[in-house]
Amino acid sequence: MVASHGEELRDIHQEDGTREIFVDACHVPSYARSARAELQSVAPRMIQSPRLFEDDLLPGIVAIVLLVSLISCHVSGPRTKGPLRNAATTRHIKLGTAASALHLGDPTYTRILGSEFAQLEPENEMKFARVHPERTRYDFRSADALVSLAGAHGMAVRGHTLVWHRQVPPWVSTGNFSPAELSRILQDHVATVMQHYAGRVYAWDVVNEAFHDNGTMRNTVWYDQPGAGYAGMGTRYIEQALRWAHAADPKAKLFYNDHGAEVMNQKSDAIYAMAQDFMQRGVPLDGIGFQAHIDLAYDTPRTLSSFAENLERFANLGLELHITELDIRLHDGSPASLAAQAKLYAEIGKMCVQQPACKVLQTWGFTDRYSWIPRYYPQMGWALLWDAEYRKKPAYFGLLTALEEQSKGF
Ligand code: XIL
Numbered sequence: 001m002v003a004s005h006g007e008e009l010r011d012i013h014q015e016d017g018t019r020e021i022f023v024d025a026c027h028v029p030s031y032a033r034s035a036r037a038e039l040q041s042v043a044p045r046m047i048q049s050p051r052l053f054e055d056d057l058l059p060g061i062v063a064i065v066l067l068v069s070l071i072s073c074h075v076s077g078p079r080t081k082g083p084l085r086n087a088a089t090t091r092h093i094k095l096g097t098a099a100s101a102l103h104l105g106d107p108t109y110t111r112i113l114g115s116e117f118a119q120l121e122p123e124n125e126m127k128f129a130r131v132h133p134e135r136t137r138y139d140f141r142s143a144d145a146l147v148s149l150a151g152a153h154g155m156a157v158r159g160h161t162l163v164w165h166r167q168v169p170p171w172v173s174t175g176n177f178s179p180a181e182l183s184r185i186l187q188d189h190v191a192t193v194m195q196h197y198a199g200r201v202y203a204w205d206v207v208n209e210a211f212h213d214n215g216t217m218r219n220t221v222w223y224d225q226p227g228a229g230y231a232g233m234g235t236r237y238i239e240q241a242l243r244w245a246h247a248a249d250p251k252a253k254l255f256y257n258d259h260g261a262e263v264m265n266q267k268s269d270a271i272y273a274m275a276q277d278f279m280q281r282g283v284p285l286d287g288i289g290f291q292a293h294i295d296l297a298y299d300t301p302r303t304l305s306s307f308a309e310n311l312e313r314f315a316n317l318g319l320e321l322h323i324t325e326l327d328i329r330l331h332d333g334s335p336a337s338l339a340a341q342a343k344l345y346a347e348i349g350k351m352c353v354q355q356p357a358c359k360v361l362q363t364w365g366f367t368d369r370y371s372w373i374p375r376y377y378p379q380m381g382w383a384l385l386w387d388a389e390y391r392k393k394p395a396y397f398g399l400l401t402a403l404e405e406q407s408k409g410f
Contacts, residue, residue, distance in 0.1 A: 342398030
């Protein structure tokens with residue numbers, strides 16, 4: 001069972017095998033058109049292959065959906081932006097959400113995604129196992145579909161994630177590579193993925209979850225099992241990954257992202273020490289991502305002020321702060337729980353508004369219909385802003401009010 005996510009997580013596949021792609025073609029920028037061409041060029045495989053892999057369905061469907069949405073655009077006109085996105089933009093905060101290409105065939109999903117959010121982060125589609133399933137093969141189709149959709153709606157894209165111990169493909173984890181080989185593999189991966197998205201992905205979680213909760217380095221394939229050549233050297237491999245990332249796309253903002261480091265504790269102390277060291281030595285680190293997968297226990301004055309204090313110390317290093325994966329899981333969907341959740345969403349929204357370095361407030365999905373929480377935290381759910389039937393929850397209005405009422409920077 002799962003008390004907090006991380007090493008204890010069970011490996012659950014979310015893919016349900018069915019998929020369609022919906023891309024709003026009201027405004028299809030040139031890169032979306034080239035992604036479509038790229039997808040169409042692989043379409044013949046759908047006919048040849050006796051087995052339909054999920055991504056093999058993409059090309060034809062994307063083409064059809066682009067056409068249908070282009071026609072519907074002419075009928076309905078371009079979509080306007082929703083209140084939540086507008087309120088956050090007014091506060092100079094990018095309101096983001098994780099999104100999954102699996103649901104792009106659900107028109108309500110894409111309508112809310114494209115109108116209420118100013119930023120999209122692929123929930124799984126840019127992870128190592130998904131974009132780099134074999135040593136000599138990269139597969140960007142699902143991630144490209146999300147990036148195209150974001151472009152069509154004027155949304156920024158945040159990349160997630162290049163160096164992580166989870167969702168690593170078997171060819172890496174069981175490849176018996178030497179540290180020197182792993183180093184080459186990782187550098188090639190970072191460069192290839194970042195260069196593919198250069199100019200389209202403005203910020204990357206370069207390294208994700210590299211620390212244990214007690215602040216020591218997590219033992220991973222990239223660090224010391226066997227590691228990419230810097231085993232026993234603390235944060236040195238993180239530094240190396242940031243340097244590779246900077247070389248691959250010098251314009252991208254580079255982030256270290258973690259969970260359980262929102263408040264002052266051993267893990268956030270370790271991340272702070274690393275960040276301070278990197279800033280002093282000119283290692284290319286632009287910001288810290290605070291995942292914020294939380295529950296109602298967070299809503300105490302002590303915890304919230306510890307969160308604010310922690311943000312402040314990182315801000316004082318000159319770093320940009322992103323709340324990257326916010327969700328507030330509940331044990332039930334009772335009115336009382338939903339009201340308490342709304343209050344806590346408002347508190348977190350207020351905290352970001354009041355901290356000038358907090359530039360992104362992003363939820364990990366937006367509808368309870370597709371949240372990862374019930375699969376990872378048994379008996380829990382109801383974590384997001386829209387319910388499973390796409391009704392706006394009290395949490396939506398709580399966050400909206402917080403964004404509308406607070407003024408930035410104090
Ligand atoms: C989760 C996804 O939401 C799930 O669909 C997937 O099965 C596992 O990963 N921290 C992270 C995210 O950085 O990448 C994780 O996303 C949630 C925890």
